[in-house]
Amino acid sequence: MGFENKVVLGALPALFLFSACLAEGTECELGSCPTKMGNSNVNNVTVMAPAGPRGEAGPPGPRGGQGEKGETGRPGKLGPQGLEGQKGEKGDPGQPANQGAEGWGGGAVYIRWGRTACNESAGTVTAYTGLAGGALWSEKGGGSNYQCLPADPEWGVYKDGVDGLKAYMYGAEYQLNTDAPYDEATVDDREVPCAVCYSLSRRAQMMIPARNTCPDGWTREYGGYLMAGYRDQAGRSKFVCMDGEPEVLPGGEGNQSGALFYPVEARCGSLPCPPYVEGRELTCVVCTI
Ligand SMILES: *[C@@H]1O[C@H](CO)[C@@H](O)[C@H](O)[C@H]1NC(C)=O
Ligand SMILES: *[C@@H]1O[C@H](CO)[C@@H](O)[C@H](O)[C@H]1NC(C)=O
Ligand SMILES: *[C@@H]1O[C@H](CO)[C@@H](O)[C@H](O)[C@H]1NC(C)=O
Numbered sequence: 328m329g330f331e332n333k334v335v336l337g338a339l340p341a342l343f344l345f346s347a348c349l350a351e352g353t354e355c356e357l358g359s360c361p362t363k364m365g366n367s368n369v370n371n372v373t374v375m376a377p378a379g380p381r382g383e384a385g386p387p388g389p390r391g392g393q394g395e396k397g398e399t400g401r402p403g404k405l406g407p408q409g410l411e412g413q414k415g416e417k418g419d420p421g422q423p424a425n426q427g428a429e430g431w432g433g434g435a436v437y438i439r440w441g442r443t444a445c446n447e448s449a450g451t452v453t454a455y456t457g458l459a460g461g462a463l464w465s466e467k468g469g470g471s472n473y474q475c476l477p478a479d480p481e482w483g484v485y486k487d488g489v490d491g492l493k494a495y496m497y498g499a500e501y502q503l504n505t506d507a508p509y510d511e512a513t514v515d516d517r518e519v520p521c522a523v524c525y526s527l528s529r530r531a532q533m534m535i536p537a538r539n540t541c542p543d544g545w546t547r548e549y550g551g552y553l554m555a556g557y558r559d560q561a562g563r564s565k566f567v568c569m570d571g572e573p574e575v576l577p578g579g580e581g582n583q584s585g586a587l588f589y590p591v592e593a594r595c596g597s598l599p600c601p602p603y604v605e606g607r608e609l610t611c612v613v614c615t616i
Contacts, residue, residue, distance in 0.1 A: 435526035435615040437534070438475045439549055440588075441573035445524035451548065452525045458576055459499035459519035461586025464560045469494040471563040473586060475521035497585035501554075501573065508552040508590055508608045509573060516582045517575035524548065529615035534568045537593075537603070541614035550612040554588040566591065568611035 436454070439445055445453040460476040462469035474496065503515040526532070529546060541547045551571035556564030569588060593603040 435529040435532040437524055437526075437532045437548060437613050437615070438567075439522045439524050439570060439613070440473070440475075440554070440567050441519055441551065441570035442522050442549070443520045443574050445522045446549065449546065449548065450527055450529075452527060454523040454525045456520065456522045459521045459586065459588070460496050461499055461564065462562050463495060463497050463584060464556060464562050464587045465584075466495070467561045467563075469562070470496075472565045473499060473567055473588075475523055498579075498583070499586035499588060500579070500583065501569075501575070502557065502587045502589045508571075514573055514575060516580060518579035519569075519588060520574050520576050526615045532613060532615045534611060534613050536566065536568075536611050537609045538612050539610045541612060545614040545616045548613040548615055550610065553591040553609040553611045555591055556587055557589050560587075562586075568613055 440459060443456055445451045447453065455475075455477055457475050457477040459473055461473045462471065476496070476498075499519045500516050501509070501514045501519055503509055503511040505511060526546070526548065532548070535541070536553050539550045549568075549570055551569045551573070553566050554569045555566045556562055564586070567588075590608045592606050593600070593609055595603060595605045
């Protein structure tokens, strides 16, 4: 028929035109019925038809572009504790520390016999000074060790008066009958000073008889000559190291009773000679470390 068709989609106008088509007795199929319009221009015909069945879903579209970065999410909850890790490698050694202050060595205390003070230039402190004392040379009992008695005694409970049933303490004297090892004229029968010395930085002390020097690494505190009580007197004593340059206490020049210091001579026999020498006065040295 050569109509110019114009398809208008929409259910309502399509139903209206279909009804008009049937009213004029025209055979036509759904969607292809020509409609005679109000004017005479038959070539200007608008054809309207109902919507066809829904087509199948088309293929998926192309993949979209990447979206913008989202906002930062909220922190998540703390997870469960994990298993213990393996031991790490050993670290590098640290840097050496600064040297600490010099500490207190811990107890090198000794008596310097025959001197009124310790040698404080050698890092030693004088704990106290005094005079040598001990038991009487002629008595069998009492103490045997010489004492460094302080010049300013303090007292406790006492009962004055010599009771007899006691030990006795006497002062002490040098006893010399030769000029070896000390000058008899200036030292014999004089009272003996003493000083108790504390070596701050050293921890041990020893007296070595028959030596005048200390082993390597030790500090020589002082040296001199070995002295003890007379060999044939009843009282016992100890060997002590008298200073090599002994001082005397003022006064006391007389030969008074008391504890006595005699030089000590070597006697060969069980003592090997050489290196020892018969009748030679023995030296001594006090060392700390
Ligand atoms: C078709 O008809 C319409 C309305 O009557 C009109 O406006 C239009 O110009 C016509 N078109 C042609 C090609 O005749
Ligand atoms: C004191 O010690 C110094 C250093 O060891 C020494 O040179 C000096 O002779 C000592 N003095 C005495 C009196 O011992
Ligand atoms: C000194 O006294 C002691 C003990 O009393 C005595 O053995 C000695 O002979 C005396 N010495 C002198 C020189 O008087």
